[in-house]
Amino acid sequence: MRVVVVGASGNAGTALLRRLRADGGHRIVGVARRIPGGAEYTGMDWRSCDIGAPDAVGTLTDIFRGADAVVHLGWQIQPSHDRAVLRRTNVDGSRAVVDAAVRAGVGALVAASSVGVYAPGPKDRRVGEDWPRTGVAASSYSRDKVSLENLLDTAEGHLRVVRLRPGLIFQRDAGAEITRYFLGPLAPVRLLRFGRVPVVPDHPRLRLQAVHADDVADAYVRAITSDARGAFNIAADPVLTPRVAAGLFHGRTVPVPAVVLRAAAAATWRARLQPVDAGWVQLALSAPLLDTTRAATELGWSPATDATEALRELAGGMAVHAHAGSAPLSGDRAGPGRFGGLLRGRLPGTGNPY
Secondary structure, three states, X not given: OEXXXXXXXXXXXXXXXXXXXXXXXXXXXXXXOOOOOOHHHOOOEEXXXXXXXXXXXXXXXXXXXXXXXXXXXXXXXXXXXXXHHHHHHHHHXXXXXXXXXXXXXXXXXXXXXXXXXXXXXXXXXXXXOOOOOOOOOOOHHHHHHHHHHXXXXXXXXXXXXXEEEEOEEEOHHHHHHHHHHHHOOOOOHHHHHHOOOOEEEEOOOOOEEEEEHHHHHHHHHHHHHOOOOEEEEEOEEEEEOHHHHHHHOOOEEEEOOHHHHHHHHHHHHHOOOOOOOHHHHHHHHHOOEEOOHHHHHHHOOOOOOOHHHHHHHHHHHHHOOOOOOOOOOOOOOXXXXXXXXXXXXXXXXXXXXO
């Protein structure tokens, strides 16, 4: 199969390339704004494209022609202080990918949605893919995922469309990235070298699901190589709670009201001390738990790594700033979100790391 992966140098993209290469028999084309280096990105063709650029539809249409499947993973989390930059890639760029896929007549479009597309939901039971996909209004990430899925709706009359809705995606080589994008330079991640997080904030609705990047890659390959259509929830057990995290990292939980969690995130984000705004806290408190029955029955998918082991692996990567040879997964010590960047005036939530 000829498979084109847009956003191939990110967390999920790197894992998907690893899986496609291991399977063999695929002609892989990676699309990224900046073509990555490193051994993990060899053995395929690379094309440079800024999907948010005005001429992106034409460029992508040329790249997509003859593709059996296009996998759309292109997304920006940062810079969180520049909403226009995020929307340019996440919404305008996604529109370009969808339009180009239709124009090129590709066999299938498989896109990275998220648990974030769902309306606020329960934390004591799991929801299927029919849960309302109206998002969490306080989260710009969630609003953009809703926009993405609305764009995918327009393509469904023209080609096979699959949308995966995973929980948090973890792997060791994303350690530096996740620290930069979500914690910032002042987070004491070196404590993770000793497997310790002394204090874990606790709230009854801080119940989240995660999945290893390799298991997400497996779900993408199953979607690519089958005739599946529609949405699939992707997550591993167990549900990650503050108590689970405290037990895993030898810490203790401290109850914190939701209003304090949101206010602390908002204040430290505005002060440029860390890179995520209060919308991410609200998303964590609001996102429902996912039922993955459809992925199991229709894709034959099940995770090989449980959520606690995926979290343990990520924590080990964060402790040593594990990274890969791409811009999103960079280990650059002078970048925004790293202490070296802070010393150079490159504040968390600013600058374009892609």
